[in-house]
Amino acid sequence: ETGVTQTPRHLVMGMTNKKSLKCEQHLGHNAMYWYKQSAKKPLELMFVYNFKEQTENNSVPSRFSPECPNSSHLFLHLHTLQPEDSALYLCASSQKGQGAQTRYFGPGTRLTVL
């Protein structure tokens, strides 16, 4: 158990649907991340939040909209997705500052877009 939880674990949606992914970290960290893991591609960073402020948007299409209401919660709002957006979406958290700053990952949401 890594202290980072994600819901739902599996999601199937049509291209016209709107859905949200939720992430919660119980580690007291100050940074949270969304990553996308597609088959046969390296893990791709999507968004970074430090102390609830978005500090990085890695050229992600606007059909993905992140929200970070506080340092423990992170959402990814999805609308009008494409089949190529089907992937495993991983949330992670870390403590920024000195030292290792290891990212701890949640279990992921397996998303299928029909």
Add this chain to the structure above:
Amino acid sequence: ELKVEQNPLFLSMQEGKNYTIYCNYSTTSDRLYWYRQDPGKSLESLFVLLSNGAVKQEGRLMASLDTKARLSTLHITAAVHDLSATYFCAVVEEYGNKLVFGAGTILRVKS
């Protein structure tokens, strides 16, 4: 731009054998991580290496870092079936915070 290359991308090993996974990166870095991912599961942190010559060991896995060569190795000693997983290295640029992952090495240990 920081690039991270792992090799091999697929490794089939016999139980009891030793092998090494290599991770090369293209720019100077001050942090390197190794992660393990089981099928359908998330990434589990194995090691973080912070300085040149750093060596960390946990069970049958040993990771080392040579910052001058921009190379890290993950050495597997006397492999057992439970080590079957995908192993990723990930590197943070010096003075930066972006974590760039390698493509991963799929390890299968056969009895």
